[in-house]
Structure formats: C-alpha cells, structure tokens
Amino acid sequence: MDTLTQYGFTDRIRDLFISAFPPSTTPSHPEPARAVRTDRGRVLLATANGHLQVDGEGTVVTGDWVAVAPKDDDGAAPPAVVGVLPRYSTLQRKRAHDPLSEAQILGANIDLVGVVVPMDRPLSANRLERTLVAAWDSGAVPVVILTKADLSSRFDDVVAQTVERSRGVEVFTTSAEAGDGLDALHSRIGAGTTLALIGPSGAGKSTLTNALVGSPVQDTGRVRAGDGKGRHTTTARELIPLGSGSVIMDTPGLRGFALWDAEGGLEAVFGDIEELFLSCRFNDCAHDAEPGCAVRDALDHGFLEERRWLSYRKMQRELAGLHRRQSAAEQHRHARSFHRLARDAAMSKDYRNRFREG
Ligand SMILES: Nc1nc2c(ncn2[C@@H]2O[C@H](COP(=O)(O)OP(=O)(O)OP(=O)(O)O)[C@@H](O)[C@H]2O)c(=O)[nH]1
Ligand SMILES: [Mg+2]
Ligand SMILES: [Zn+2]
Structure with a gap:
C-alpha cells in the first residue's frame, strides 16, 4: 500500500482529482497529496512516494486533498501546492475571543467526528451537545467515544446517560489501558475513512490513537490530580494512518467550542x-x-x-x-x-x- 493510500486515498478521491486537474502532457502535471499536518507556514504532505514538506500559503488545512507540482515546468523549483480539492466536510468553530468572528477550520475531509468523552470525570451534557452540534454541522457523521472506561466508578450510569444525550448517535465505550472496545471502533473506521478525535485535553485522544495504531506514535500527557484536566500535550492536528487505509486525526484538546x-x-x-x-x-x-x-x-x-x-x-x-x-x-x-x-x-x-x- 503506497503512502497516499495509507492516508485514505480512494477511487472516489482519484476521480475528484482527475476532474479538477485533467491529465495533461506537461511533465509538471500535479500529483495528488494529502495535508497530514500544518505548522507555522509549513505543510507536511503525504504523496504516493512518501512524505514531503512544502511551504503553505495558509490555504491548506489538515485533511485537505491537494495538488502538488514543481513550481516551474523544468522541475527545478521546489514542489508546491497548486490547488486544493473542494472539501466534502469541514469541522470548524468560531475563533475564541475574536470580536471579528472568524471561523477556524479544525480539519477537512473528515468522515467521522469522534466526540471523545472521558469517563474519569463527570459527564458534561452541555459540552457533549455542543460538540455534537458542531460535529453534525461539519458534514461528517458524529460518533461518541467514551474513553478511560477502566477509571469509571459508575460505568453503567455514565454509558446510559451518554447514549440518551447522544440522541441516536453511535456510542463506543473504550479503555486504551485495558484494551477494551478497540476492535469495535477500529472496524467502524473502514479503509478510506478518516476519524477525527475531538474533546477536552487529557481525555485520552492520543492514548486511544496509539492503542489503535498499536505503537506509541503520539505523545501522551498526565492529567492534574485535582480536576482531571489535561496539560495540552498534543499541539497540532495531525493525520495518523492505521495501516489499513483508515486514518485518525488526533487534535489538541479544546477548552471550549464556540459555534460557527x-x-x-x-x-x-x-x-x-x-x-x-x-x-x-x-x-x-x-x-x-x-x-x-x-x-x-x-x-x-x-x-x-x-x-x-x-x-x-x-x-x-x-x-x-x-x-x-x-x-x-x-x-x-x-x-x-x-x-x-x-x-x-x-x-x-x-x-x-x-x-x-x-
Ligand atoms: N486509566 C486510563 N488512563 C488513560 C486512558 N486513556 C488515557 N489515559 C491517561 O490519560 C492521560 C491523558 O491522555 P492523553 O492521551 O495524553 O490525552 P489527550 O486527549 O491526547 O490530551 P491533549 O493532547 O492534551 O488534548 C494520560 O496520562 C493517559 O495515560 C485509559 O483508557 N485508561
Ligand atoms: Mg493528545
Ligand atoms: Zn412557545
């Protein structure tokens, strides 16, 4: 499986790409690529031949399908993003404390938004509902993922409450620690599917990612003893392939979620x-x-x-x-x-x- 396919490339994306960038005879014909991570003006891309770092103009967000080509026809200049495919889903929120009310795009081309709810602290129904609203609005399908099931003292209650609050949205119960519920979640993310994990810091998003991948690819952090809050260990949104053509987007913990x-x-x-x-x-x-x-x-x-x-x-x-x-x-x-x-x-x-x- 080539790198691009590992990052979720499918026949559907190939067709979209070909209709947006019809094949031409020039040697610099753009290649499809996916934005794996964007960081201070730099974009890490996955291409058919491996990873590639390019300068980003701020138009590319994590999850984007893009066209990458040499800057000039003789191929001497470094490769650059020359186009972005229309996004079929966009997870966004209002930038916090921004009087101008601008949207912040958290990720693009997500199929499943995993609303991560940690079981080591009291369930916040308001927060769950708010995140579900944003998840539905993205154009992706939300799923609720309960984490840290091994730490829950009122397991049945919390699951029942979560199911009720989720209003028909599928609920997965997991423990990365005990290895519970991982297979069910893994098989829900089919090949060519991208699951984005969103939730508060310390909820166990990166730990879950590692458990699904089967190796420690993401740093994980401790939570404060008093309130169970995390320390914002993950600092950038990043796509992580599960090896079967399904992809996880790990994201930094969100304090709040202002709607857009x-x-x-x-x-x-x-x-x-x-x-x-x-x-x-x-x-x-x-x-x-x-x-x-x-x-x-x-x-x-x-x-x-x-x-x-x-x-x-x-x-x-x-x-x-x-x-x-x-x-x-x-x-x-x-x-x-x-x-x-x-x-x-x-x-x-x-x-x-x-x-x-x-
Ligand atoms: N007991 C137990 N602890 C867990 C589980 N999942 C995560 N943790 C712990 O919770 C803490 C926070 O986990 P992370 O995976 O770093 O949380 P995160 O959601 O990625 O946090 P940010 O990157 O800050 O947004 C770590 O100490 C993990 O070991 C679990 O299933 N059971
Ligand atoms: Mg993390
Ligand atoms: Zn009325």
Whole structure:
C-alpha cells in the first residue's frame, strides 16, 4: 500500500482529482497529496512516494486533498501546492475571543467526528451537545467515544446517560489501558475513512490513537490530580494512518467550542425541540410565558429537560449574535463602499461642472 493510500486515498478521491486537474502532457502535471499536518507556514504532505514538506500559503488545512507540482515546468523549483480539492466536510468553530468572528477550520475531509468523552470525570451534557452540534454541522457523521472506561466508578450510569444525550448517535465505550472496545471502533473506521478525535485535553485522544495504531506514535500527557484536566500535550492536528487505509486525526484538546454557522447541527441535535415550536399557539411565540406555549407545556410535564432547553437556548442565542455581528460587519463594508461610490460620483460631478464652466 503506497503512502497516499495509507492516508485514505480512494477511487472516489482519484476521480475528484482527475476532474479538477485533467491529465495533461506537461511533465509538471500535479500529483495528488494529502495535508497530514500544518505548522507555522509549513505543510507536511503525504504523496504516493512518501512524505514531503512544502511551504503553505495558509490555504491548506489538515485533511485537505491537494495538488502538488514543481513550481516551474523544468522541475527545478521546489514542489508546491497548486490547488486544493473542494472539501466534502469541514469541522470548524468560531475563533475564541475574536470580536471579528472568524471561523477556524479544525480539519477537512473528515468522515467521522469522534466526540471523545472521558469517563474519569463527570459527564458534561452541555459540552457533549455542543460538540455534537458542531460535529453534525461539519458534514461528517458524529460518533461518541467514551474513553478511560477502566477509571469509571459508575460505568453503567455514565454509558446510559451518554447514549440518551447522544440522541441516536453511535456510542463506543473504550479503555486504551485495558484494551477494551478497540476492535469495535477500529472496524467502524473502514479503509478510506478518516476519524477525527475531538474533546477536552487529557481525555485520552492520543492514548486511544496509539492503542489503535498499536505503537506509541503520539505523545501522551498526565492529567492534574485535582480536576482531571489535561496539560495540552498534543499541539497540532495531525493525520495518523492505521495501516489499513483508515486514518485518525488526533487534535489538541479544546477548552471550549464556540459555534460557527451551525444551524444545521442545532437542528440535528435539538430537532425535537424545534418540532415543539410548531405546536405553540402563536407563530411568533418566544417560549417564555406565552399562553399555549408547547415548550412550557413540555417543561412543566417533564417531557423536556430544563437543562437541555437552556443548553439549546444558549447556542441559539450565540448563533443569532454571530449572525448579527456578521451582518453588521457586512453593512459596514456596504456603507463604506457606498460612501466611496457616492464620493467618487460627487467628485466626477464636481469635475464635470467645473469642466462645463471652464
Ligand atoms: N486509566 C486510563 N488512563 C488513560 C486512558 N486513556 C488515557 N489515559 C491517561 O490519560 C492521560 C491523558 O491522555 P492523553 O492521551 O495524553 O490525552 P489527550 O486527549 O491526547 O490530551 P491533549 O493532547 O492534551 O488534548 C494520560 O496520562 C493517559 O495515560 C485509559 O483508557 N485508561
Ligand atoms: Mg493528545
Ligand atoms: Zn412557545
């Protein structure tokens, strides 16, 4: 198996590549490659003939399928990325603390997003839901991966709670330490499939990766004794081949997950709530204290959990705020270009008048 196939290259990607970069007769015809890791302007690529490091222009993200070619036709210049294939999935979040509200792409061309939930600390339902929203929205299929099962004192409870919160998403229970659940997860990641692991620092993403690969390819860290928090051992997103054509993307632990344009994901995780809205008496029900509110009714009768409703509300407000800022920025740009046009028009009128007078 060549290096590219180890990194998930399939006939489907080959077809996409050929239609984007039709074969030509020039010797510098671009070759397909995959971005394994991007780091301070450098991109590590996997090609059919092994790894290759090139300068990245900031347009390539981990997981991208790219075209790489010599910079000039005689092949003297170093190889460079000359094109990026359209991404079939993009895992992204809003950059934290960024007033300009820009998206940060965590990875591209992911088939499965593994939402990693460690069993050595209390389950955070809000965090799980939020990550599932982003995972659904990426265009990939989410799976939930419970880790450190050997450290759980309330194993059955936590699994049951997680399954309930995951709303139909497949849940895998693993222990890298004891070697449990690894085969089931491994066989879920077929050849040509990329599984990205996301979750908090210290959740055991790199340990799980190593256990699946069968050798210590990734550094792993300790967790603090007090709160079980990790120390951000992994610092870059990286693709790791499992040897069978299936690929893992190990990622640095995320502190928080601010959503980016994730309405689709919100609907996937909270579809039942959005369906309730249809039964409210008023079309524009704010679900606060309106008479005939189906949400209030469901809350009062215990059909809808208050925590879950608040979790939904919070994410919905967050997205609404994001859209307001986006459209404010858009209007600002609009106004500026309008002022410029108006000014240019005024100037040319002024000029025409003077011309006429003169
Ligand atoms: N007992 C036990 N410990 C585990 C298991 N998986 C991971 N750990 C431990 O948890 C700690 C953190 O594991 P990592 O794999 O480094 O966690 P991570 O999610 O990669 O963390 P970051 O790279 O910081 O995001 C290490 O000390 C591991 O040995 C497990 O299944 N059982
Ligand atoms: Mg790690
Ligand atoms: Zn209502």
